[in-house]
Amino acid sequence: MTDPQTTTQTTAPQNTTDVFVDFLCPYAWRGVELAAVLRAGGEAFTLRHFSLVQGNHADNAGQAETAWWLTDQSAGEGSEYQQGSLAAFLAAQAAARQGEDAAWAFALALFRARHEHGQPLNADTIQAAAVQAALDPERFAADLSDDAGLRATLRADLQDAAEIGVFGTPTFVLPTGEAAYYRFENLTRDPAQARAWWDLYVTVLRDGAGVATIKRARNRPARRA
Amino acid sequence: MTDPQTTTQTTAPQNTTDVFVDFLCPYAWRGVELAAVLRAGGEAFTLRHFSLVQGNHADNAGQAETAWWLTDQSAGEGSEYQQGSLAAFLAAQAAARQGEDAAWAFALALFRARHEHGQPLNADTIQAAAVQAALDPERFAADLSDDAGLRATLRADLQDAAEIGVFGTPTFVLPTGEAAYYRFENLTRDPAQARAWWDLYVTVLRDGAGVATIKRARNRPARRA
Numbered sequence: 001m002t003d004p005q006t007t008t009q010t011t012a013p014q015n016t017t018d019v020f021v022d023f024l025c026p027y028a029w030r031g032v033e034l035a036a037v038l039r040a041g042g043e044a045f046t047l048r049h050f051s052l053v054q055g056n057h058a059d060n061a062g063q064a065e066t067a068w069w070l071t072d073q074s075a076g077e078g079s080e081y082q083q084g085s086l087a088a089f090l091a092a093q094a095a096a097r098q099g100e101d102a103a104w105a106f107a108l109a110l111f112r113a114r115h116e117h118g119q120p121l122n123a124d125t126i127q128a129a130a131v132q133a134a135l136d137p138e139r140f141a142a143d144l145s146d147d148a149g150l151r152a153t154l155r156a157d158l159q160d161a162a163e164i165g166v167f168g169t170p171t172f173v174l175p176t177g178e179a180a181y182y183r184f185e186n187l188t189r190d191p192a193q194a195r196a197w198w199d200l201y202v203t204v205l206r207d208g209a210g211v212a213t214i215k216r217a218r219n220r221p222a223r224r225a
Numbered sequence: 226m227t228d229p230q231t232t233t234q235t236t237a238p239q240n241t242t243d244v245f246v247d248f249l250c251p252y253a254w255r256g257v258e259l260a261a262v263l264r265a266g267g268e269a270f271t272l273r274h275f276s277l278v279q280g281n282h283a284d285n286a287g288q289a290e291t292a293w294w295l296t297d298q299s300a301g302e303g304s305e306y307q308q309g310s311l312a313a314f315l316a317a318q319a320a321a322r323q324g325e326d327a328a329w330a331f332a333l334a335l336f337r338a339r340h341e342h343g344q345p346l347n348a349d350t351i352q353a354a355a356v357q358a359a360l361d362p363e364r365f366a367a368d369l370s371d372d373a374g375l376r377a378t379l380r381a382d383l384q385d386a387a388e389i390g391v392f393g394t395p396t397f398v399l400p401t402g403e404a405a406y407y408r409f410e411n412l413t414r415d416p417a418q419a420r421a422w423w424d425l426y427v428t429v430l431r432d433g434a435g436v437a438t439i440k441r442a443r444n445r446p447a448r449r450a
């Protein structure tokens with residue numbers, strides 16, 4: 001270990017990379033796993049929330065300003081997706097009140113429960129994720145009951161996402177401002193692989209070509225003769 | 226020059242990279258300029274056609290099979306976009322009858338007329354592009370009059386594009402089968418830069434992450450404090 005007092009830090013970012021996620025989304029899960037590995041290696045990432053149900057809602061289609069907000073819906077309203085995603089978002093806000101590490105541990109536990117183990121986004125799954133993340137259970141219960149407060153912080157995330165123009169998850173916003181959806185099919189928890197996948201993404205966003213989109217065709221052709 | 230009889234060719238691709246384009250699209254223009262630079266350096270690219278008007282047509286929305294084909298429309302039918310794109314496609318088919326170099330020269334001339342010089346996709350612009358590409362004028366006129374034949378070869382491109390799942394232009398299909406839309410904002414005619422932009426794209430498509438999409442958020446946030 002070098003002495004931070006005598007070493008100028010040149011490689012770590014000055015600010016954090018925001019990662020916008022929705023617990024509904026398996027690609028957000030892979031993105032959070034990737035970010036968690038890099039975070040464990042000392043890079044700063046901050047969990048933010050974007051609602052796919054809100055983003056895809058018919059009342060918001062083609063609107064310059066968001067008309068339909070997930071945070072204005074009652075807990076028992078709407079589709080199973082809507083209810084599950086709202087419950088998960090509010091629980092994540094409550095977990096974050098126990099600190100940044102708690103927020104990440106809870107998010108990872110809940111994403112894995114949903115997308116690795118096929119659990120529904122309901123109260124039981126949320127409680128199990130809180131246990132796995134070693135949250136203080138009494139404090140978590142108390143914070144969960146502050147529905148208005150949790151909705152207010154969630155709303156701030158949804159507003160920032162709308163301002164940035166987030167349309168899917170995971171979307172990463174780099175400290176230097178570049179913001180893009182990054183969808184990849186494979187899961188990694190290997191530090192070197194995570195670093196390589198992340199560096200490739202950052203390289204694309206900063207490349208002189210000004211890459212706006214790389215998106216595979218829907219049907220992948222077989223290797224040609 | 227090395228003697229092809231005694232040299233094993235190891236760097237050039239075995240097959241060609243197909244590039245699907247629509248003359249309507251400024252991103253296709255940049256993609257064709259990029260491919261033309263690499264082609265001048267010895268890499269094999271083949272011009273193919275995908276119709277944005279057809280791809281975005283309401284009659285085709287949500288359909289597994291294409292219901293509305295541009296090649297079934299009469300020349301004077303539909304919007305200005307539809308008429309211009311069909312005329313340009315058919316002219317490109319006619320130019321290609323004079324060989325691959327003629328096809329590229331014509332496509333570059335027509336793309337530049339449209340997107341660099343703001344000309345409409347009409348008969349005058351097409352004739353001027355044919356002159357600039359040094360096509361044989363009599364043969365070009367004769368080939369242009371073979372409407373049914375030109376539509377048949379265009380239709381083959383549109384069918385291949387549908388099968389691959391092309392949804393926008395430019396879409397490149399690598400010799401190894403990877404197929405993706407590649408939208409970038411900047412224009413290059415510099416060989417080293419073109420090579421770097423192309424290599425980055427290929428790297429993304431072959432990366433172990435299994436990248437499906439990198440797409441910028443709609444509003445690019447300013448650099449954060």
